[in-house]
Amino acid sequence: MPLKADLDAIDWKILRELQGDGRMTNVELSNRVGISAPPCLRRVKRLEEAGIIRGYRALLNAPALGLDVVAFCLIGLHHQADAELRTFAERTRGWPIVRDAWMVSGESDFLLHCVASDLGAFQTFVIEELTSTPNVDTVRTALTIRRVKDEGLVSFAQP
Amino acid sequence: MPLKADLDAIDWKILRELQGDGRMTNVELSNRVGISAPPCLRRVKRLEEAGIIRGYRALLNAPALGLDVVAFCLIGLHHQADAELRTFAERTRGWPIVRDAWMVSGESDFLLHCVASDLGAFQTFVIEELTSTPNVDTVRTALTIRRVKDEGLVSFAQP
DNA sequence: GGCAACACGCAAGAATCTTGCGTGATTTTG
DNA sequence: CAAAATCACGCAAGATTCTTGCGTGTTGCC
Numbered sequence: 001m002p003l004k005a006d007l008d009a010i011d012w013k014i015l016r017e018l019q020g021d022g023r024m025t026n027v028e029l030s031n032r033v034g035i036s037a038p039p040c041l042r043r044v045k046r047l048e049e050a051g052i053i054r055g056y057r058a059l060l061n062a063p064a065l066g067l068d069v070v071a072f073c074l075i076g077l078h079h080q081a082d083a084e085l086r087t088f089a090e091r092t093r094g095w096p097i098v099r100d101a102w103m104v105s106g107e108s109d110f111l112l113h114c115v116a117s118d119l120g121a122f123q124t125f126v127i128e129e130l131t132s133t134p135n136v137d138t139v140r141t142a143l144t145i146r147r148v149k150d151e152g153l154v155s156f157a158q159p
Numbered sequence: 160m161p162l163k164a165d166l167d168a169i170d171w172k173i174l175r176e177l178q179g180d181g182r183m184t185n186v187e188l189s190n191r192v193g194i195s196a197p198p199c200l201r202r203v204k205r206l207e208e209a210g211i212i213r214g215y216r217a218l219l220n221a222p223a224l225g226l227d228v229v230a231f232c233l234i235g236l237h238h239q240a241d242a243e244l245r246t247f248a249e250r251t252r253g254w255p256i257v258r259d260a261w262m263v264s265g266e267s268d269f270l271l272h273c274v275a276s277d278l279g280a281f282q283t284f285v286i287e288e289l290t291s292t293p294n295v296d297t298v299r300t301a302l303t304i305r306r307v308k309d310e311g312l313v314s315f316a317q318p
Numbered sequence: 319g320g321c322a323a324c325a326c327g328c329a330a331g332a333a334t335c336t337t338g339c340g341t342g343a344t345t346t347t348g
Numbered sequence: 349c350a351a352a353a354t355c356a357c358g359c360a361a362g363a364t365t366c367t368t369g370c371g372t373g374t375t376g377c378c
Contacts, residue, residue: 110307
């Protein structure tokens, strides 16, 4: 189970390339990183099995699918005991509007990344779901105007 | 250039499957959505060319790569004229710590999703880069404790 | 009722994936 | 210091997948 220390320059190149295009063929990938196809495939498999590559995902165009509203919600709870935090975390998984969610420290307890078809649907969610959820204290929302940067995890130079 | 209205049930299945595993082979995908491989591939190509599928990306395991800190920063600017917003947006693209960034409306002007190797690196970024950037008024940070939900865009039932 | 448009499925050639094996370099061990 | 072990590479071949062209059936529209 290789960790960061076991990765060499070729592994970092592989991660960078697959992050840019996760559906690239193995021969194309092997050309870009400078080795032949079989060892390249073995490296990718190893990175997957080690959990360094968690998976692959198609990126979808939200507006083209009729999802015009992207927003973030900062949630503050009344009580932050472990059970309450778990309860709220579980609840976020049942809300399809919530794309991904983080437990955070600071002024708020949770940050929710939300996608909705329109402003009405989002407001309905905030009012009828979020604020009416037990233990929810504060809800601050930030509607997104546009994305100004969208990169993967490894965007910087690596050894 | 098909839009939402032109998508049928099979297209939605394709989007859902590729969002779950973007590297699935076309024959596997065709089996899952219930048609043969050639028309399945043609549909995927069409979705790509229409921009509905924006691309594919490998998901990486940040902690395994020595990136232990994930945080969000809410940035408020002094002046929000178009030129100033563009200037700050451009600046976020030069910061490797910033994974993706959104221009938002509400109490703040930008939301930054940041990934750093450790707390020190993140704090250095906030102090020496963010707060010392011209026109930056307020910086509120939320360190993430853990991710409680991580799904793609299309997680709910579709026609 | 007939015609055009469209998407499906079959089939075949091209490309890719996948595995086994031999070689060379680096590291470990006696 | 030398021998052995370990490791990753690249080659080659069979299996799988991709990709294209083509014929057929259905749908919608004159």
